[in-house]
Amino acid sequence: MADQQGSTGDHPTHPDPNEFAHAMADIAERSQRLMNDFMRRQATGQMMPFGDPLNVSEAFLDMTARMMANPAKIMEAQFNLWQDYMALWQNAAQRWLGQETEPLVRPDKSDHRFRDDMWQENEVFDFIKQSYLVTSRWMLGLVHDLEGEESLIGRKADFYARQLVDAMAPTNFLMTNPEVLRTTFESKGENLLKGLEHLLADLERGKGQLRITMTDEQAFAVGGNIVNTPGKVVLQNRLMQLIQYSPSTETVHKTPLLIIPPWINKYYILDLREKNSFVRWAVSQGHTVFIISWVNPDETYRDTGFDDYLQLGPLEAMDAVQKITGEPQVNLIGYCLGGTLLGVLLAWLHANGQQDRVASATHFTTMLDFSDPGELGVFIDPETLDHLEHEMFERGYLDGAEMATTFNMLRSNDLIWSFVVNNYLMGKEPFPFDLLYWNSDSTRMPAAMHSFYLRRCYLENALKDPGTVSVAGVDIDLTTVKTPSYFLSAREDHIAPWVSTFRGAQLYSGPTRFVLAASGHIAGVINPPAANKYCHWISASRSKDPEKWLTAATKHDGSWWPDWAKWVERHAGGAQVPARIPGEGPLPALEDAPGSYVKMRVA
Template sequence: MADQQGKTEDIPKHPNPQEFAQAMTEIAEHGQRLVSDFLSRQASGNGGIPFGDPLNVSEAFLDMTTKMMANPAKIMEAQFNLWQEYMSLWQNAAQRWLGQETEPLVRPEKSDHRFRDEMWQENEVYDFIKQSYLLTSRWMLGLVHDVEGEDSPVARKVDFYTRQLVDAMAPTNFVMTNPQVLRTAIETKGESLLHGLEHMLADLERGKGQLRITMTDEHAFKVGENIVTTPGKVVYQNRLMQLIQYSPSTETAHKTPLLIIPPWINKFYILDLREKNSFIRWAVSQGHTVFTISWINPDETYRDVGFDDYLREGPLEALEAVEKATGERAVNTIGYCLGGTLLGVMLAWLHAKGQQDRVASATHFTTMLDFVEPGELGVFIDPTTIDHLEKEMFERGYLDGAEMATTFNMLRSNDLIWSFVVNNYLMGKEPFPFDLLYWNSDSTRMPAAMHSFYLRKCYLENALKEPGAVTVADVPIDLTTIKTPSYFLSAREDHIAPWVSTFRGAQLYKGPVRFVLAASGHIAGVINPPAANKYCHWTSSSRSKNPETWLESAKENPGSWWPDWKTWVSRHAGEQVPARQPGDGKLKPIEDAPGSYVKIRAV
């Protein structure tokens, strides 16, 4: 107890109760004025939360309730177990209050940063609140799992939204049960809460009535100035994309150029954030003549633009442009996420047209071709949800980027939602300037026709893996015809493109395939420069078609996978030739990289 008392003394004491009450009264009055001003500005707007159940959540929970009522013994058993755990928790808490040492009944996961403040461990009351929450959340999730199982789409939806509820109800998300928030409010005499209210109202106004959480200081970055700075020129453009050719940093370069096809779900510059972590800059330094597609951020006039258009006016036109710029018919290619899916479609299209020689090699970053196991994104994919989404998209002309960003943020709600609620609104702090979060907030829209095709044909029907089941640009797509040497890079903790799915997609190709598994997730697993010396990656010569069997035989290699890819792609990159400058060929520069398309914001 002496140690605990010594540490507790460092925590600020409450101010004079009358002074604090007066300060809070003034804060409340000021806050009321802020809210009134906000509501008056919103009075003529049409923002707000839509009514109804577009995600079909109520039906999923009704299914769970029906199963619970059919098995009351299971519910009673779960309730009894929870009651026993609470009795043990009360006993432990009483022993702590009497000065005895006790072991916690439950601890947060190592990756759970919500309870880092020392008061969660040292103060008996907060320790009780923490353990009570952890026990209850474990009980809720366990009960849902026992009732629903884990194999059906309904079960996954119930589990997902139960976790959303559990995360939302964490004691760290409330002023009076978060010691750090309460301490800050006392130290600032309530000013932190006022600043937090101002932040929340500003985010509501920015979202036109819906809460759009500011994740970073968006004034700290400017595209083309302190991020996205690899030198180059836009050498070709059409209504859907600009093609950037980067300036060489070596005297010679590989003969075969490199074409990068990023996803259009977000902007290409995740591959070119800063000098130290830019994959594009690194690839240039390895002697590649690098081209990348920068997609347009579409508006309502792109309503009827489809997947066919993205193929024709994206990589197919880019191939022609690269040939004009370099004189080379064949290119090495990289496709990231949805860009990798489009790359697979293009390879099959070229094989059907007898033009497979246009691509010397294909690299897929976290790419799904077989969508049988879509991970947690599958929670949002069912006929009812897609019907509702299509109705909204075709009325508006596109899927709003903010709505899509919210969906992805829900997959990691503690990191990408609640941590900012605590920092911005409860603590009243300004968001930290972070380039990755700036990119994450720089959302893009999706044309209605294209996104409808993608959701239905890929996610809902999983038709892309079936030979001839999907037709793109007048060609039935058969991925099993692809013999192009291919490199598949996946990430073990990827929640957007689960590695077991990307592994199964790699099995569709008939040509030589090298599959590499990186540690970490969808972004950090890919953007991992060798100099950082972080994470690891797994490689294997196994030809097993079972992902777990492949992993069991795989070798764990320290650090980045980039050098492994460099060795592999060099075999398909040709001899060394004098380095090419943008404008040397038949295409003349239009403007400096990163171009104007990437600067079009969705807000």
């Protein structure tokens, strides 16, 4: 693109005509190629084998039937909307006449879409904003009143109504977004041309499906400026690499620490940067830290099941850790799905008389009771799972991009529409952000494993019932677990709702400590003490009711990490021993951390 600054200084000029013509020709050629690819997939039936894979139509058909069966409710809702619009018109007329008025409705404080001053200062844009907020409030309220929150159909209708409301926000369109209009005027439309190039690049990257670029992926290198805590890979099998980290203290706790991360995402959320690395911090606290780095599976892992993840994951890793350190016990941490696997592991060890191999267990944002799976529940019903299993077993895995899209929909304004505005309307390059780089570093899910997990845990909620789920030849009974356990949950977690994680903690029969952090699934966990952010709640209450527990809890400022450090130290073996150097024990170093498995990216 030509430089937007002309010879007159700060006044923008038109883009260079030759560059503009070349850009448009390139866009036309790429668009034609994408359209041809789209038509080819349509002709060969490669788009979707089912017409409604997420079963959305049933939810809205049910809502339509309820509307027809309750015309009085609809008339009341319409009358209320009409009243709100009359009040809004009156309010707007007074502003146009120069009078001061109070807004009829304001956006939530956490809603960043209307930050531009023009949304408040300009009468027209203020009216557009309030009109949208009034209408969206009316629509969501009507859906909620008709469907309620009890049934899956109701939750699904509410979820997709919110997706529609978010998509129709005036901030998402050129003519109703003052910041985009201003940028378009100042750049003489160059932002839109650049945005179209970004859109085509994302469509090409997704092979015809939109895969929004959220960050500058060239700005980061795994093992370079991120994921760089020193260590060695000391074990490798077809499912994982085991990393042992280099000590930063002369002596260490006797009992080693093994971390089981989820395989829905890569482990390095726990080791992103020096300033926020839980791994590096745990090493500095005198722990001999090991972590599992899961493989990014392809179609050859089609039949890999939950049994395999247990046996080739923590069980084989524990054998290696105990061989390297010579210690009979380990302290274990499991994060999210890794925490669910940790619960299965503890019950499996107990059933095999090996429970003494674990000194303590820590669960980060872990669900063991899936009775309230939060908004992820809208994707879990028999029809949707039938479609998903058809796709997974046909290709051998669940594609990482599909998993990423699911999670992004849970926070669509932050993780979808903000990038539509920035990348496509404003024509800006994505900002380099390490967390979003990790978020876009997708992982696949083996078909057999993911089918088991979604059906047995989410759909049937069978894991909480003793003896109902069998893993690696053992009927799993979580109530037999007596291992001292620490449960960390996050109050605003939309993936593992804290009320559900609290209920799961009640399943164990041993001593448990439940701690509730502020913020969400990631920020609630990755909260180093030096940042002095957020807070957490601790309660001595033995109530099995989560709300009563919270009422009795004491709020503590800052990170929960120091509380966990004190707790786990009681299970760390007492005496200190000389620091253990990776590769100098019975298992030689295979390669430097972070290893090769974590660097395998989904194309």
